[in-house]
Amino acid sequence: MTTKDKKNSVRLIQKWVSDHPFAFVLGAATGLGLTLGILYLAKRRKFAFNKTASQMLPNLNMERYVFDIPGKDNNKQVIVEGSGECYSVKLNGKFLGTMWQDQENGMQWQTHDKDLQHYLADIAAAFSGAFSRNGYPAILKGTYPQIIQTEWKTDETLEVIISEETEMEVFTTFLEDEAPNLVDFEEHLDLIIKKAGNPYFKIIGIN
Template sequence: MKYLHNKGWNSKAVFLGAIGAFTLISIYFFKKRNQKCTGRSKSASPATDDHSIIQDRLNAERYVFTLPDEAGDIQAIVEAGGECYAVHLNGEYAGSIWQEENSGLQWSTHEAKLEPYLWEISAKLSEAFSRKGFPSLLMGAYPEILSTNWKTSETLEVILNAETDIEVFGTFLKDEVLNLVRFEEHLDLMVKKENDAYFIIVTIN
Protein backbone atom coordinates (compact mmCIF):
# COMPACT_ATOMS: atom_id res chain seq x y z
CA MET A 1 0.00 0.00 0.00
CA LYS A 2 2.84 2.33 0.83
CA TYR A 3 4.36 1.63 -2.60
CA LEU A 4 1.07 2.39 -4.34
CA HIS A 5 0.68 5.54 -2.28
CA ASN A 6 4.17 6.74 -3.26
CA LYS A 7 3.54 5.79 -6.86
CA GLY A 8 0.42 7.96 -6.87
CA TRP A 9 2.33 10.91 -5.49
CA ASN A 10 5.10 10.36 -8.04
CA SER A 11 2.54 10.42 -10.87
CA LYS A 12 1.08 13.66 -9.54
CA ALA A 13 4.55 15.15 -9.23
CA VAL A 14 5.38 14.23 -12.83
CA PHE A 15 2.07 15.68 -14.03
CA LEU A 16 2.54 18.92 -12.09
CA GLY A 17 6.14 19.12 -13.25
CA ALA A 18 5.04 18.78 -16.88
CA ILE A 19 2.49 21.57 -16.43
CA GLY A 20 5.12 23.77 -14.81
CA ALA A 21 7.61 23.12 -17.61
CA PHE A 22 5.00 23.89 -20.27
CA THR A 23 4.09 27.13 -18.48
CA LEU A 24 7.73 28.21 -18.27
CA ILE A 25 8.28 27.43 -21.95
CA SER A 26 5.17 29.42 -22.90
CA ILE A 27 6.31 32.39 -20.81
CA TYR A 28 9.77 32.20 -22.38
CA PHE A 29 8.47 32.30 -25.95
CA PHE A 30 5.95 35.02 -25.08
CA LYS A 31 8.72 37.18 -23.60
CA LYS A 32 10.96 36.40 -26.55
CA ARG A 33 8.24 37.54 -28.95
CA ASN A 34 7.66 40.73 -26.97
CA GLN A 35 11.39 41.48 -26.90
CA LYS A 36 11.40 41.41 -30.69
CA CYS A 37 8.80 44.18 -30.67
CA THR A 38 11.10 47.01 -29.74
CA GLY A 39 8.50 49.74 -29.40
CA ARG A 40 5.41 51.46 -30.68
CA SER A 41 7.23 53.14 -33.50
CA LYS A 42 10.62 53.29 -35.08
CA SER A 43 12.33 56.49 -34.00
CA ALA A 44 14.31 58.27 -36.64
CA SER A 45 17.91 59.20 -36.03
CA PRO A 46 18.70 62.91 -35.67
CA ALA A 47 18.97 64.66 -39.02
CA THR A 48 20.96 67.78 -39.69
CA ASP A 49 19.61 68.76 -43.12
CA ASP A 50 16.65 68.22 -45.42
CA HIS A 51 18.39 65.45 -47.38
CA SER A 52 19.12 63.52 -44.17
CA ILE A 53 15.51 63.87 -43.07
CA ILE A 54 14.25 62.49 -46.39
CA GLN A 55 16.78 59.65 -46.30
CA ASP A 56 15.69 58.68 -42.78
CA ARG A 57 12.10 58.47 -43.99
CA LEU A 58 13.06 56.28 -46.93
CA ASN A 59 15.02 53.95 -44.64
CA ALA A 60 12.13 53.67 -42.18
CA GLU A 61 9.55 51.02 -42.99
CA ARG A 62 6.23 52.83 -42.62
CA TYR A 63 2.90 52.48 -44.42
CA VAL A 64 -0.27 54.58 -44.34
CA PHE A 65 -3.57 53.36 -45.77
CA THR A 66 -7.32 53.27 -45.20
CA LEU A 67 -9.25 50.32 -43.78
CA PRO A 68 -12.97 49.94 -44.50
CA ASP A 69 -15.22 49.81 -41.45
CA GLU A 70 -18.97 49.91 -40.85
CA ALA A 71 -18.59 53.06 -38.74
CA GLY A 72 -16.48 54.78 -41.40
CA ASP A 73 -13.04 54.44 -42.94
CA ILE A 74 -10.12 54.04 -40.54
CA GLN A 75 -6.65 55.43 -41.19
CA ALA A 76 -4.02 52.83 -40.39
CA ILE A 77 -0.33 53.59 -39.86
CA VAL A 78 1.96 50.55 -39.72
CA GLU A 79 5.59 51.02 -38.64
CA ALA A 80 8.37 48.47 -38.34
CA GLY A 81 9.83 47.97 -34.87
CA GLY A 82 12.21 45.03 -34.55
CA GLU A 83 10.53 41.94 -35.97
CA CYS A 84 7.08 43.35 -35.24
CA TYR A 85 5.02 46.16 -36.70
CA ALA A 86 3.33 48.76 -34.53
CA VAL A 87 -0.18 49.61 -35.71
CA HIS A 88 -2.00 52.89 -35.10
CA LEU A 89 -5.69 53.20 -35.97
CA ASN A 90 -7.03 56.74 -36.35
CA GLY A 91 -4.03 58.09 -34.49
CA GLU A 92 -4.22 55.70 -31.52
CA TYR A 93 -1.81 52.85 -30.84
CA ALA A 94 -3.72 49.58 -31.31
CA GLY A 95 -1.00 46.96 -30.82
CA SER A 96 1.60 44.98 -32.75
CA ILE A 97 1.48 42.43 -35.54
CA TRP A 98 4.12 40.01 -36.80
CA GLN A 99 4.61 37.14 -39.22
CA GLU A 100 4.80 33.60 -37.85
CA GLU A 101 7.73 31.73 -39.40
CA ASN A 102 6.21 28.36 -38.51
CA SER A 103 2.83 29.19 -40.06
CA GLY A 104 3.77 30.16 -43.58
CA LEU A 105 4.53 33.76 -42.55
CA GLN A 106 0.91 34.41 -41.66
CA TRP A 107 0.29 37.62 -39.72
CA SER A 108 -0.58 37.34 -36.03
CA THR A 109 -1.46 39.62 -33.12
CA HIS A 110 -2.32 39.37 -29.44
CA GLU A 111 -4.65 42.37 -29.65
CA ALA A 112 -8.37 41.64 -29.95
CA LYS A 113 -8.99 45.10 -31.44
CA LEU A 114 -6.64 44.32 -34.34
CA GLU A 115 -8.00 40.88 -35.20
CA PRO A 116 -10.96 42.15 -37.30
CA TYR A 117 -8.53 44.12 -39.48
CA LEU A 118 -5.64 41.67 -39.63
CA TRP A 119 -6.50 40.18 -43.03
CA GLU A 120 -7.03 43.61 -44.61
CA ILE A 121 -3.78 44.95 -43.11
CA SER A 122 -1.82 41.95 -44.39
CA ALA A 123 -3.32 42.42 -47.86
CA LYS A 124 -2.32 46.10 -47.89
CA LEU A 125 1.23 45.30 -46.81
CA SER A 126 1.61 42.56 -49.42
CA GLU A 127 0.84 44.98 -52.26
CA ALA A 128 2.75 48.01 -50.92
CA PHE A 129 5.55 47.69 -53.48
CA SER A 130 3.20 47.30 -56.45
CA ARG A 131 1.69 50.21 -58.34
CA LYS A 132 -1.70 49.49 -56.78
CA GLY A 133 -0.34 49.71 -53.25
CA PHE A 134 2.22 52.43 -53.92
CA PRO A 135 0.17 55.20 -52.23
CA SER A 136 0.54 53.50 -48.83
CA LEU A 137 4.32 53.42 -49.24
CA LEU A 138 4.43 57.01 -50.51
CA MET A 139 2.33 58.39 -47.64
CA GLY A 140 4.39 56.42 -45.14
CA ALA A 141 7.62 57.97 -46.39
CA TYR A 142 6.35 61.55 -46.68
CA PRO A 143 4.19 62.93 -43.82
CA GLU A 144 3.66 66.08 -45.92
CA ILE A 145 1.22 64.07 -48.04
CA LEU A 146 -2.37 64.41 -46.84
CA SER A 147 -4.01 62.10 -49.35
CA THR A 148 -3.70 60.44 -52.74
CA ASN A 149 -6.26 59.84 -55.45
CA TRP A 150 -6.09 57.83 -58.66
CA LYS A 151 -7.10 60.18 -61.50
CA THR A 152 -6.42 57.56 -64.18
CA SER A 153 -4.72 54.17 -64.25
CA GLU A 154 -1.42 55.97 -64.89
CA THR A 155 -1.90 59.18 -62.90
CA LEU A 156 -1.85 59.45 -59.11
CA GLU A 157 -2.84 62.78 -57.57
CA VAL A 158 -0.77 63.59 -54.48
CA ILE A 159 -2.13 66.27 -52.13
CA LEU A 160 0.34 68.05 -49.82
CA ASN A 161 -0.43 70.08 -46.72
CA ALA A 162 -0.64 73.82 -47.32
CA GLU A 163 2.62 74.62 -45.48
CA THR A 164 4.78 72.47 -47.77
CA ASP A 165 7.09 74.15 -50.28
CA ILE A 166 5.98 72.27 -53.38
CA GLU A 167 9.10 73.09 -55.41
CA VAL A 168 11.48 71.84 -52.72
CA PHE A 169 9.33 68.79 -52.06
CA GLY A 170 9.08 68.03 -55.77
CA THR A 171 12.86 68.20 -56.18
CA PHE A 172 13.45 65.72 -53.37
CA LEU A 173 10.68 63.46 -54.62
CA LYS A 174 12.14 63.33 -58.14
CA ASP A 175 15.57 62.48 -56.73
CA GLU A 176 14.45 59.91 -54.16
CA VAL A 177 11.31 58.19 -55.43
CA LEU A 178 13.20 55.57 -57.42
CA ASN A 179 14.99 54.57 -54.22
CA LEU A 180 11.59 53.99 -52.68
CA VAL A 181 10.08 51.68 -55.28
CA ARG A 182 10.65 50.23 -58.74
CA PHE A 183 8.02 48.71 -60.99
CA GLU A 184 7.72 48.36 -64.74
CA GLU A 185 4.46 50.25 -65.27
CA HIS A 186 4.48 53.94 -66.16
CA LEU A 187 3.16 56.26 -63.46
CA ASP A 188 2.79 60.05 -63.23
CA LEU A 189 2.52 61.68 -59.82
CA MET A 190 0.47 64.88 -60.03
CA VAL A 191 1.73 66.72 -56.97
CA LYS A 192 -0.22 69.70 -55.66
CA LYS A 193 -0.92 71.52 -52.42
CA GLU A 194 -4.25 71.40 -50.65
CA ASN A 195 -6.75 73.91 -52.12
CA ASP A 196 -4.29 74.97 -54.84
CA ALA A 197 -4.71 74.39 -58.57
CA TYR A 198 -0.98 74.55 -59.32
CA PHE A 199 0.71 71.16 -59.70
CA ILE A 200 3.94 69.55 -60.84
CA ILE A 201 4.43 66.17 -62.48
CA VAL A 202 6.88 63.59 -61.18
CA THR A 203 7.27 60.66 -63.56
CA ILE A 204 8.12 57.10 -62.58
CA ASN A 205 9.30 55.05 -65.57
Protein backbone atom coordinates in the same frame (compact mmCIF):
# COMPACT_ATOMS: atom_id res chain seq x y z
CA MET B 1 38.56 113.68 -63.99
CA THR B 2 42.06 115.17 -63.57
CA THR B 3 44.25 114.77 -60.49
CA LYS B 4 43.58 118.40 -59.60
CA ASP B 5 39.81 117.85 -59.82
CA LYS B 6 40.06 114.77 -57.62
CA LYS B 7 41.99 116.72 -54.98
CA ASN B 8 39.39 119.49 -55.06
CA SER B 9 36.60 116.92 -54.62
CA VAL B 10 38.37 115.38 -51.64
CA ARG B 11 38.82 118.83 -50.04
CA LEU B 12 35.12 119.60 -50.53
CA ILE B 13 34.12 116.29 -48.93
CA GLN B 14 36.48 116.86 -46.00
CA LYS B 15 35.10 120.39 -45.51
CA TRP B 16 31.50 119.11 -45.61
CA VAL B 17 32.31 116.42 -43.04
CA SER B 18 33.98 118.95 -40.73
CA ASP B 19 30.98 121.30 -41.04
CA HIS B 20 28.40 118.50 -40.59
CA PRO B 21 29.93 115.89 -38.27
CA PHE B 22 26.60 114.67 -36.87
CA ALA B 23 25.08 114.14 -40.33
CA PHE B 24 28.15 112.19 -41.41
CA VAL B 25 28.01 109.90 -38.37
CA LEU B 26 24.27 109.40 -38.80
CA GLY B 27 24.67 108.56 -42.49
CA ALA B 28 27.49 106.13 -41.80
CA ALA B 29 25.49 104.43 -39.05
CA THR B 30 22.45 104.17 -41.31
CA GLY B 31 24.50 102.65 -44.11
CA LEU B 32 26.10 100.16 -41.74
CA GLY B 33 22.71 99.27 -40.31
CA LEU B 34 21.26 98.64 -43.77
CA THR B 35 24.23 96.48 -44.73
CA LEU B 36 23.99 94.40 -41.56
CA GLY B 37 20.23 94.12 -42.02
CA ILE B 38 20.60 92.81 -45.56
CA LEU B 39 23.25 90.30 -44.47
CA TYR B 40 21.04 89.17 -41.56
CA LEU B 41 18.00 88.67 -43.79
CA ALA B 42 20.08 86.78 -46.34
CA LYS B 43 21.42 84.52 -43.60
CA ARG B 44 17.91 83.97 -42.22
CA ARG B 45 16.57 83.06 -45.66
CA LYS B 46 19.42 80.62 -46.20
CA PHE B 47 18.84 79.11 -42.75
CA ALA B 48 15.10 78.82 -43.42
CA PHE B 49 15.75 77.11 -46.75
CA ASN B 50 18.24 74.67 -45.23
CA LYS B 51 15.85 73.94 -42.36
CA THR B 52 12.96 73.37 -44.78
CA ALA B 53 15.12 71.19 -46.98
CA SER B 54 16.26 69.05 -44.06
CA GLN B 55 12.64 68.52 -43.03
CA MET B 56 11.93 67.05 -46.47
CA LEU B 57 14.42 64.24 -46.04
CA PRO B 58 12.59 60.92 -45.67
CA ASN B 59 13.34 58.66 -42.73
CA LEU B 60 14.54 55.58 -44.58
CA ASN B 61 15.67 53.85 -41.38
CA MET B 62 12.07 53.24 -40.32
CA GLU B 63 9.54 51.41 -42.46
CA ARG B 64 6.28 53.31 -42.38
CA TYR B 65 3.09 52.76 -44.37
CA VAL B 66 -0.17 54.71 -44.33
CA PHE B 67 -3.31 53.32 -45.95
CA ASP B 68 -7.06 52.98 -45.45
CA ILE B 69 -9.18 49.94 -44.72
CA PRO B 70 -12.97 49.81 -45.00
CA GLY B 71 -14.93 50.49 -41.82
CA LYS B 72 -18.58 50.14 -40.86
CA ASP B 73 -19.42 53.78 -41.62
CA ASN B 74 -16.30 55.07 -43.41
CA ASN B 75 -12.70 54.19 -44.10
CA LYS B 76 -10.23 53.94 -41.25
CA GLN B 77 -6.64 55.12 -41.52
CA VAL B 78 -3.97 52.55 -40.67
CA ILE B 79 -0.34 53.38 -39.89
CA VAL B 80 2.10 50.48 -39.84
CA GLU B 81 5.63 51.10 -38.57
CA GLY B 82 8.56 48.78 -38.11
CA SER B 83 12.33 48.53 -38.27
CA GLY B 84 12.65 44.76 -38.14
CA GLU B 85 10.39 41.71 -38.19
CA CYS B 86 7.78 43.23 -35.87
CA TYR B 87 5.39 46.03 -36.86
CA SER B 88 3.35 48.35 -34.67
CA VAL B 89 -0.15 49.23 -35.85
CA LYS B 90 -2.29 52.32 -35.26
CA LEU B 91 -5.90 52.69 -36.33
CA ASN B 92 -7.20 56.27 -36.62
CA GLY B 93 -4.35 57.34 -34.35
CA LYS B 94 -5.01 54.67 -31.69
CA PHE B 95 -2.36 52.04 -31.00
CA LEU B 96 -3.80 48.56 -31.59
CA GLY B 97 -0.78 46.36 -31.04
CA THR B 98 1.99 44.63 -32.95
CA MET B 99 2.02 42.04 -35.72
CA TRP B 100 4.60 39.83 -37.39
CA GLN B 101 4.85 37.14 -40.04
CA ASP B 102 5.03 33.58 -38.73
CA GLN B 103 7.76 31.75 -40.63
CA GLU B 104 6.51 28.39 -39.39
CA ASN B 105 2.97 29.07 -40.57
CA GLY B 106 3.38 30.07 -44.19
CA MET B 107 4.47 33.65 -43.36
CA GLN B 108 0.94 34.50 -42.23
CA TRP B 109 0.50 37.59 -40.10
CA GLN B 110 0.06 36.99 -36.39
CA THR B 111 -0.68 39.09 -33.31
CA HIS B 112 -1.29 38.56 -29.61
CA ASP B 113 -3.26 41.81 -29.24
CA LYS B 114 -7.03 41.40 -29.12
CA ASP B 115 -7.75 44.91 -30.44
CA LEU B 116 -5.63 44.19 -33.50
CA GLN B 117 -6.99 40.69 -34.16
CA HIS B 118 -10.35 42.11 -35.28
CA TYR B 119 -8.70 44.11 -38.08
CA LEU B 120 -5.72 41.86 -38.82
CA ALA B 121 -7.10 40.27 -42.00
CA ASP B 122 -7.98 43.63 -43.62
CA ILE B 123 -4.69 45.20 -42.57
CA ALA B 124 -2.65 42.24 -43.78
CA ALA B 125 -4.45 42.25 -47.15
CA ALA B 126 -3.83 45.97 -47.68
CA PHE B 127 -0.27 45.79 -46.38
CA SER B 128 0.65 42.92 -48.69
CA GLY B 129 -0.10 45.12 -51.72
CA ALA B 130 1.97 48.08 -50.56
CA PHE B 131 4.81 47.24 -52.94
CA SER B 132 2.63 47.14 -56.05
CA ARG B 133 1.73 50.19 -58.12
CA ASN B 134 -1.73 50.29 -56.58
CA GLY B 135 -0.22 50.19 -53.11
CA TYR B 136 2.40 52.85 -53.78
CA PRO B 137 0.39 55.60 -52.00
CA ALA B 138 0.89 53.71 -48.73
CA ILE B 139 4.65 54.00 -49.11
CA LEU B 140 4.53 57.64 -50.21
CA LYS B 141 2.32 58.76 -47.32
CA GLY B 142 4.33 56.71 -44.88
CA THR B 143 7.64 58.15 -46.04
CA TYR B 144 6.59 61.78 -46.48
CA PRO B 145 4.36 63.24 -43.73
CA GLN B 146 3.97 66.35 -45.93
CA ILE B 147 1.54 64.31 -48.06
CA ILE B 148 -1.97 64.69 -46.68
CA GLN B 149 -3.95 62.91 -49.39
CA THR B 150 -3.60 60.84 -52.55
CA GLU B 151 -6.19 60.06 -55.20
CA TRP B 152 -6.05 57.91 -58.31
CA LYS B 153 -7.05 59.86 -61.44
CA THR B 154 -6.29 57.03 -63.87
CA ASP B 155 -4.57 53.66 -63.62
CA GLU B 156 -1.26 55.42 -64.30
CA THR B 157 -1.89 58.80 -62.67
CA LEU B 158 -1.82 59.49 -58.94
CA GLU B 159 -2.67 62.93 -57.56
CA VAL B 160 -0.62 63.78 -54.47
CA ILE B 161 -1.84 66.61 -52.22
CA ILE B 162 0.76 68.16 -49.92
CA SER B 163 0.21 70.39 -46.91
CA GLU B 164 -0.18 74.14 -47.35
CA GLU B 165 2.99 75.00 -45.41
CA THR B 166 5.20 72.68 -47.48
CA GLU B 167 7.60 74.39 -49.90
CA MET B 168 6.48 73.06 -53.28
CA GLU B 169 9.76 73.37 -55.17
CA VAL B 170 11.88 71.95 -52.36
CA PHE B 171 9.52 69.03 -51.80
CA THR B 172 9.24 68.08 -55.47
CA THR B 173 13.03 68.24 -55.85
CA PHE B 174 13.49 65.70 -53.06
CA LEU B 175 10.58 63.57 -54.24
CA GLU B 176 11.87 63.48 -57.81
CA ASP B 177 15.20 62.12 -56.55
CA GLU B 178 13.86 59.66 -53.97
CA ALA B 179 10.50 58.42 -55.30
CA PRO B 180 11.99 56.07 -57.94
CA ASN B 181 14.06 54.42 -55.19
CA LEU B 182 10.90 53.57 -53.25
CA VAL B 183 9.20 51.56 -56.00
CA ASP B 184 9.17 47.80 -56.36
CA PHE B 185 7.13 47.63 -59.57
CA GLU B 186 7.91 48.09 -63.26
CA GLU B 187 4.72 49.77 -64.49
CA HIS B 188 4.75 53.46 -65.40
CA LEU B 189 3.28 55.95 -62.93
CA ASP B 190 2.80 59.73 -63.08
CA LEU B 191 2.61 61.66 -59.82
CA ILE B 192 0.73 64.97 -59.95
CA ILE B 193 2.01 67.02 -57.02
CA LYS B 194 -0.12 69.97 -55.88
CA LYS B 195 -1.67 71.75 -52.93
CA ALA B 196 -5.39 71.66 -52.19
CA GLY B 197 -7.23 74.49 -53.94
CA ASN B 198 -4.12 75.57 -55.85
CA PRO B 199 -4.09 75.15 -59.65
CA TYR B 200 -0.28 74.93 -59.80
CA PHE B 201 1.06 71.39 -60.06
CA LYS B 202 4.15 69.45 -61.06
CA ILE B 203 4.31 66.02 -62.68
CA ILE B 204 6.92 63.47 -61.67
CA GLY B 205 7.21 60.38 -63.85
CA ILE B 206 8.27 57.02 -62.45
CA ASN B 207 9.48 54.13 -64.61
